[in-house]
Amino acid sequence: MDWRPTACVLCACNCGIEIKLDGRRFERIRGDKAHPSSQGYTCEKPLRLDHYQNGRDRLTHPLRRRPDGSFEQVDWDTAIREVAAGFAAVRDAHGGETIFYYGGGGQGNHLGGSYSGAFMRTLGARHRSNALAQEKTGLFWVADRMLGTITTGDLDHCDVALFVGKNPWQSHGVPRARPTLREISRDPDRSLIVIDPRRTETAELADIHLAVRPGTDAWLLAAMAGVLVQEDLIAHRWLEEHAVESERVIDALRRVPISEYSATAGVEERLVRDAARRIAAARGVALHEDLGVQMSLHSTVTSYLDLLLMVLTGNVGRRGTNNPPILFGPLVTYSHWGRGRDRVSPVVGARVISGLVPTNVIAEEILTDHPRRYRAMLVESANPVHSVADSPRMRDALDALDLLVVIDVAMTETARRADYVLPAPTQFEKWEATFFNLETPDNYFHLRRPVLDPPPDADLLPEPEMYARLCEALGVVPDLAPLREALAEGDRTAFSAAFLGMLADPALAKIASVLLYRSLGPTLPDGAAAAASLWPLAHKLAAAHPESVRRAGIEGEGPQLGEHLFDAILASPSGLVFSKDAPDDGLGRLGTPDKKIHLTIPELVEEIENLGAGPAADPEFPFVLSAGERRAFTANTIFRDPAWRKRDPSGTLRISPADAARLGLTGGAMARVTTRTGSVEVPVEIHDGLQPGHVSLPNGLGLSYPGPDGAPVVTGAAPNELTAAGDRDPYAGTPWHKHVPARVEAVTI
Template sequence: MKHSLLHYYREKQKQSEVENVYETQCPFCSMQCKKKVIEQSFVTRKQYKTEGVDNPVTKGRLCMKGMNAYAHAVHEDRLMHPVRKQPDGSWKEVSWEEALELVRDQFQTLQKQHGTDSIGVYGSASITNEESYLLGKLARVALKTKYIDYNGRFCMSSAATASKAVLGIDRGLTNALADIPKAEVLLLSGTNIASCQPVMMPYLEEAKANGAFIIVIDPRKTETAAIADLHLAVTPGRDAALTNALLASLERQGLVNEAFVKERTEGWDELQAHLQTISLKETADYAGVNVQDIEDAVRIFAGADTGMVLTARGVEQQTDGHMAVRNLLNLVLLTGKIGREGCGYGAVTGQGNGQGGREHGQKADQLPGYRMIDNPEDRKHIAEFWGIPEPELPGRGVSAYEMLEKVKDREIRAMLLVCSNPVVSNPNASFIKDSLQTLDFFVAVDLFISESAQYADLILPAASYLEDEGTMTNLEGRVTLREASKKPPGSSKPDWKIICELAEALGAGAHFPFRSAEDVFNELRHASRGGAADYYGMTYERIRREEGLFWPCPALDHPGTPRLFAEGFARPEGRALLTAVESEAAQTTSKPTETYPLLLTTGRVMAHYLTGVQTRRSTKLAARLYESFIELHPATAEAYAIAEGDLVDVTSEAGAIIVRAQLTPDIRRDTVFVPFHWAEHQNVNKLIPGKLDPVSRMPGYKSTPVTIKRHEPALQPAQT
């Protein structure tokens, strides 16, 4: 009898099972892996599993984050309806009508009192191209404010400004990922691909199997550096100096590709004169790398027929990051390794849409198609396309961090925050928290009540990646289409729809007549036409059929452009620009002091992503690493009387945090490392000062002077 009942209920359960399959892309890093999430519904529960889908970029591979990315999308903490903060600090659900009316009344009242620029818009490199485009249009057409920027400012801005200045175009990689295995030498500067883009590692492994020599520049022997043939453990913040030593050695060994330099570049005479003033020994010592390793690296890199340089945040997130990247571009150009098969430069994008996010108008100085807001022709083109008088198009604003300074100064009185968490991601994090609390009105668009959204007056519930269709541009410049067939829960909505409804509430609905993400993309294509990032030749149907298209793609019969600069550069006369770079940016670079003798560098770990709002809601990911840590050399730990597992106070001029010690010989003795995925007392960005690169406006996350000591818990008063 008991067996029969058990059999009955099992059969009943099988009959009740419903399976839904959602074709999508991973929402995290710039590889944008194709996958499907399988939802199985039973009588009392649902369960999920993820499978990779074959595609030209990742061949069906997924990392642990991609496998578990469904968790935050179905998490019980998801916001289902708009919520408004009450006087006692609690949240109350409100209707969309009430929420939109509140935004309209608050924004219009503040702009009437303080001017159109009293509203700031803070965007994201995790939203789609369509939403990036709409957010820029909302700021400049509906709100008429110049203040818009996005969290991608902290991702690739140094590489972007350097590439545009030197090559004339900023695209993550100048060639396709498929070129990596064809390179005879790879130089990776400040990029830990194994932790940050794990599914990209097979490209490096294939190159190594083909005989490639791999050089890694990093103060830590990371999982990526472990596969290197030569590891240059640079002192944090001295990347420009190290590259100067490489270039000086290149010139002195007579390894400059003189034919390429003469035919394809300008500025060699000035750069050569500069290199001849450099003491190779002194510069190498300052960079923390021995001369023999520098000479070997140069001989191998220059001697190979093909080669690539890949950079990431380690070199870019410096207060001289713009010039540090320009110096590495000098190395690419002086050896002629660009515009050919197996050759090129690439900034390995961090966020999922870090590339596309800045191409269509979220950045303070840019308009759709990578047009520049200060360029009269670009302004005229976009104003006419949008149907507004050119004088009404606002001018250049400021960077993301500087917008929060404007908030503190009361120049910006209200803010729209979309899919970002500045309290955790910005430098000088305690200042950011104080700044947000001074806003007269603060509205956030998010999946959750994040560390930043908790200070909002109103939160609008966004759809997750499973529910939000649109295009993304990966690190190669390949535009992919993320399908989304899952219905948003409750009354949450895709970001593109929220932006359109905000525009309607603000009286600009005629400029936002879209009924689907594809409608938005079709306008974006035309807006970008003729720009550097030309998407005109792309359609959803083409992207589906061809599994992604590389920009520029200027016509419907154009195949796209996997490799840039085969014939010339996007600068006057087709020549790239060589630049003399100082080894030390005295005006911005922080140095160790007697009080703060160690250098802090920050970065990612494999199990988490950005500020952790999404990945910390996956039990499987959180279980892999549930708290932050400080990585330090055993000799350094001994000097400070710190043992493995101790809690450690880490202090800089900007603030202090408490994290747990992890000892490893794979880091310089003068360097400590803390990841940036945690908040509150583990928020490493409390330690980072608000100094910015003078060109890219990038903060210096990678070289902050700090001191450490073993944490001593405060004694509790004795009970009486």
């Protein structure tokens, strides 16, 4: 009982950890050896999670803004009644589609977000966004049109690991990142290929490091794909069996000027050819791309070229390659094959991918006199004032709303602008889970139990309870006696029939999660009411993939299999493997109607054909700033207390030795970084891993946090004070945070 199992909440891996308490403080933290994925591994970042749990800006009571701009405490009955009435008033006056939802839980707390849809659908809200729309939607769009699903790399069984714009040594994002990287790099029969402008910790381990010039990844990848076609290294027989619509893209790649594109990318043609040949010769290649390209120029085209490398060499749907994962919950929703056309945002007309409006257009959708503009916003466990491009404009947009409600655990930069702030327990004070179940061939799910109770002097509600009360305040929750009576019979067979019968009413189907929370929830063991929304997901998964679930050790047939899976989740405090792939099962999960890979995306093929010369330099802003580099002591911004950082406490500007010498900068000196939207002064770190002309600032800094005397202190530079919302990908609207034109000057005193 001294060590309590839970999980890290700092990246998508959500490694299992155990916490030992000293009162309300986290005395010690270690990896949980019983966790089926991380198996006791953890990096250094979660070891200081007490800085999150016991932050000085912790919210403890519902708050309402006074006319003078200050906040006052209110009771929950008042907060729920007024928030529900406020959103209903906007709906009645302007329509539900003018209500916007942002968030859904961040890295670790998705369970609460699974209830938000009940309230939003009841209001008629149609538009939402979150951090995925800053990073992954270009990849989602490409993968949907090619495969009808997403894929993830099987690093455990590949003989070539390909990382594009990704440094898992620091950003993680793959299970047991550092041991896995070491294992691959030390194995003479395996290879590690890294595409990154910087000589990162991962690049240091690589067999081949393609040190691409910042912003030219599309040229490099087009050259690599050109090598595959022009040297006839593609998997012809595999493509004939599993792919269609290949002629146009192969013809375009046949005409790629490999030497010219390699030179544009700043990489020796010899290395480009070596990397392409190694990929073609591999038994299995696992690809992982990340923010380094997903937040840079030509990001959607780059994602397309990444997938082309995999498909042209037959590295999809097999052991050791990229496979469609079996997702426990609907992390990604698709539109192309089911709808045939893309939805767009109401004002800007931006493409809505996987149900998400691009974050870079949110301010434009608000700051207008358009009748369909967003007028009210609910923000849950997110901080768009700090995390979305062009923070000054985002502040103006939120201030222009008729109503802003924020659900969070801390008084964030966004919460300070809200009309109502609703406090939630931390991720360690409530039942929680994540739907980032992207592993292959084994998938795991972790329903996390509370490590400790909320503070005794706080008045908090978990998000499922908030949404249930908000729906009740709108008068849409019916008498649930029939459901409760069915549960009283002792098993869930009668309950299932009664619940499905109730969902025949479309109005009640909108609030299905709340119906479960109020009926099934109280019957779950140890206060696990929030887990009620997992029950239908377990049944849906068991029905769709029964053999995979049974291979994971869950027994049963038909509905019984879903029940046993749900019960196993409730009974597994360190998580469990819920499905196991058989070798080469992945191609059966393609989401295209013909179960084939569709190689040609016409508009992206045109982009490849017309890449032309490299990105044009701006003499006024000669540097490329990477705004938001992940380092050893940076993480997502639930770490608001700057004291958590043992190294680089102020967030240095990393700059190459050549540039530092030219500008007269020394380590620790102050430099001024100026972009088209802002300017900051930061200390300098001379770093030989950067190319001349390339500088970087870390993510996670620039937050306002109470100092020891309670006065707010801002430590480091907030990257989005320097970025522009208009600098975004033309297809997905994702920001170009990794390619910000900048000027760097020495600060003279």
